[in-house]
Amino acid sequence: MTLPKRFRNISLILGTLIVLAIVICAVFAPYLTTHGIEQMDMRNRFSGPTLTHWLGTDNFGRDLWSRLIFGARVSLTIACISVAVSCIIGTAVGLAAGYFGGWTDLILMRITDIFLGFPAIVLALAIVAVLGPGMVNVALAIIVVAWTEYARVVRATTLMLREQNYVLAAKALGADPARILVKEILPNAMGPIIVLASLGFGTAIISESALSFLGFGLPPPTPTWGWTLSYGTRFMRDEPWLAIIAGATIMVTVLGFNLLGDGLRDALDPRHLSRSAGKKK
């Protein structure tokens, strides 16, 4: 297998492998679990890793491996929804603010600042507290904070791209603003957007876990990672396995997305692009 040179970097490859593994777990969850997620084995509570319970069991004797696998589904679903929606909102706001400038820019960016002004987790807690728990509401709580990042980055990219000659050339050929934004600027801004989105997955998973940890995520018995970690800490002194494994799962997943994002950043860096284009000349 030959990869183009710019994709041959360790964090990109490692990140892709971790993310791929977790996505496979989530998608094929029913085939990978060894026990039902609510199946209790009271004689083997807090069993620690054994041959039957690969990652041990929790305080009700439920199989931790199976619960974490299904937890991946919850985390990834919420992350997917929140990344997709916040990416779309943020990109649209950023494109409009960056391209039209002036009052449009001023108003849109001040709105963005307002959302950034709140401490993220407090805002998210408030939203879940008002709307009640549930997958959509948790995703919404994450979106409300996450879109600002896209708006700011896309605005900055648009400010740079709108001065490009090909945008002038497109105007000279009669393209209207909508067409220029969608056909000329957006495709050229995809690099930073993709990088942000992959980093955004990590942030979304952390946020979702934090909400579940605080009891504002999906209610039990849904097997969320955050809640598993949260009640794991209660038995930390005698049975540290539970919390450690749940925490490590979150950490490795987020690490995977961050490595992927960093790797993509290096691979899609315009300086790398110009260097390879320069060689071809």
Next chain:
Amino acid sequence: MQDLALEKTMEPALAVSNLNVEILGENGAFPVVSEMSLSVNRGETVCIVGESGCGKSMTALSLLRLLPESARVASGSIKIHGEDFLAMDQRKMEDFRGDKIAMIFQEPLTALNPVLTIGEQISESVRQHRKLGKREAFARAVKCLELVQMPDPERRARQYPHELSGGMRQRAMIALALACEPKIIIADEPTTALDVTVQAQILGLISDLQKRLGTAQILITHDLGVVAEIADRVIVMYAGRPVEECSVYELFDNPLHPYTIGLMGAVPHRGEAEAAPRRLADIPGTVPPLWDLPKGCAFAPRCPGASSRCLEERPPFVEMKPGHFAACWEHDHA
């Protein structure tokens, strides 16, 4: 139908009168283009010549209403087929751009979108003005590439700008400008970024296409060799103003303005059997900054024949001989 009606009226394709463009600087506005007038008929090529910073490119951009935010048209009118282009609303202006009037840019690498294929860019532009499906538009893009003699157009249409050579990119750029068969083409130094052999090919292509399609053409250049090659009429600009306008033959045989004469002298000549190569003439001094123009003729400080009147009063741009305009006191009596 409408096109027919437009052509029947003997209006020039593009008529610019008394155009003034200014840049809004920190210390107020200063002019970059002053009292520019020109008209181009169907099938005619007008060259605008001058050195860097004389307002050539600003003139070109203002003709398409593409001036940067810091600049604006202060006064004057631009008429395309008799319709006032400056007075049009955004929508109508966008309809005109690309369809009636198009521009070929100087650097084809930066003027093509790096992340879209050549074919996509051309068909995008076509779909902006014509109701065509994606596939039809793409077929038209391939036709356009064929028209500009792009080798292997079918394959090139599916390639990205960085996969093409400089000459091919400029061909693609020209195909892009021609895609909707505009009646007026503005080319801003279309051959400057290319090497000499490719320059000749592209110039040949431009004048050949013009003969076939009968477009009115404005070509902006600083290269008198290019002018000699394809111009019908020439406008020489200096410090934002036209200083001489005449037919291309008249310009080379009988230049009136001392600046034009100086430009001619600064072109290397070849062939004349001289024992020792003649030293290339130059024009002493530099162009005055546009925000600090002299009171009289802008060229007077550098002019070998400047009189006290030249320093005091600006010469008007008048017809010295039939069809030959110049702005110079020296030739006032001629």
